[in-house]
Amino acid sequence: MNRMLGGLQRSLSNMLARAVVTGINSAAKCQMLQVGLMANEIKDNIEHLEPYGFTAAPHLGAEGIAVFPDGDRSHGVILVVADRRYRLKGLAAGEVAVYTDEGDSIILKRGRLIEATTDRFIVHATTKITFDSPLVEGTGEVRDATGTLSTMRQQFNGHDHNDGNDKTGKPNQLMGGQE
Secondary structure: OHHHHHHHHHHHHOOEEEEEEEEEEOOOOOOEEEEEOHHHOEEEEEEEOOOOOOOOOOOOOOEEEEEOHHHOOOOOEEEEEEOOOOOOOOOOOOOEEEEOOOOOEEEEEOOOEEEEEOOOOOOOOOOOOOOOOOOOOOOOOOEOOOOEHHHHHHHHHHOOOEEOOEEOOOOOOOHHHOO
8 A cells, every 4th residue: 555655646746746957849840849847857858848839949947847647757738837037027917928938028017018128129011010909109110111301391381482583482381380
């Protein structure tokens, strides 16, 4: 009886393990990790099961939870990988964030506010981008394929018209509300 209880206890204790990522293959159909477990136990090609629509390539040293069905350590899966070194801190209750180790983040904040932080933001849209908003603001320049909005404003504000041999005066209303 004691031997059976000891085997059951060993199987149960082998079902879950804290893991440290020591290698990664993110090119595989299911991301595969190499992990270190307790007592210098290394496991190769452990499947990292990720939620649908989300993926991340964790840094070496990130921590995870490994699950070994039936306590059999020959085939396991990693359910969660976290990295406390880069986790955003100070979110309010209910806020959600996506972030990187470089400081980029998208935070869904309280008050229905989304805040994106990065050095460069690129949108790939094959048809169009639509802003359904009463106001679009920016602190920098607006540029399209032929020039900038401030260059267009300067050209408009400085233009005149040839009216026969005479030129008309400058426009009475300047573009951009400048008067």
